[in-house]
Amino acid sequence: MNGASQQSTVTAVLGRRPGVLVVAAVERESERPLAEAVVRHAEATLRVTEHAEGFENVPGHGPIATVSGHRVVVGNRRLPNARTST
Numbered sequence: 001m002n003g004a005s006q007q008s009t010v011t012a013v014l015g016r017r018p019g020v021l022v023v024a025a026v027e028r029e030s031e032r033p034l035a036e037a038v039v040r041h042a043e044a045t046l047r048v049t050e051h052a053e054g055f056e057n058v059p060g061h062g063p064i065a066t067v068s069g070h071r072v073v074v075g076n077r078r079l080p081n082a083r084t085s086t
Contacts (some may be wrong), residue, residue, distance in 0.1 A: 022067045025050035026074050030063045058082045 024042035027035035029052050042048050052065035052072070061082045062075015073080050 020046060021048060021050050022070070022072050023074055024048050025052045025067045026055065026063050026065045026072050028052065029055040029065065030057065030074075032062070035063075 020038075020042050024039050024046075025048065027038045039048075050067050052067050055063060055065040057063050058075065058079060061079040062073070064071065064073050064075075064079070066072065
């Protein structure tokens with residue numbers, strides 16, 4: 001996947017208020033370069049009060065965590081099927 005495709009995906013998620021809140025909650029815990037931009041955008045445009053629990057980074061795929069009782073998967077298309085410890 002090229003950079004333009006990745007940016008389009010993030011832009012689509014960030015355009016939806018509930019989506020950006022849960023993604024930002026997960027990305028706060030992440031060390032991915034894109035995570036910082038997502039969190040900055042969310043904090044600049046919304047009041048982010050959600051918190052992630054059970055954060056896990058799946059190397060090469062992205063982070064997984066629980067936000068408000070829901071499993072949140074933030075990463076590439078292979079992430080939901082990636083082997084994790086959860």
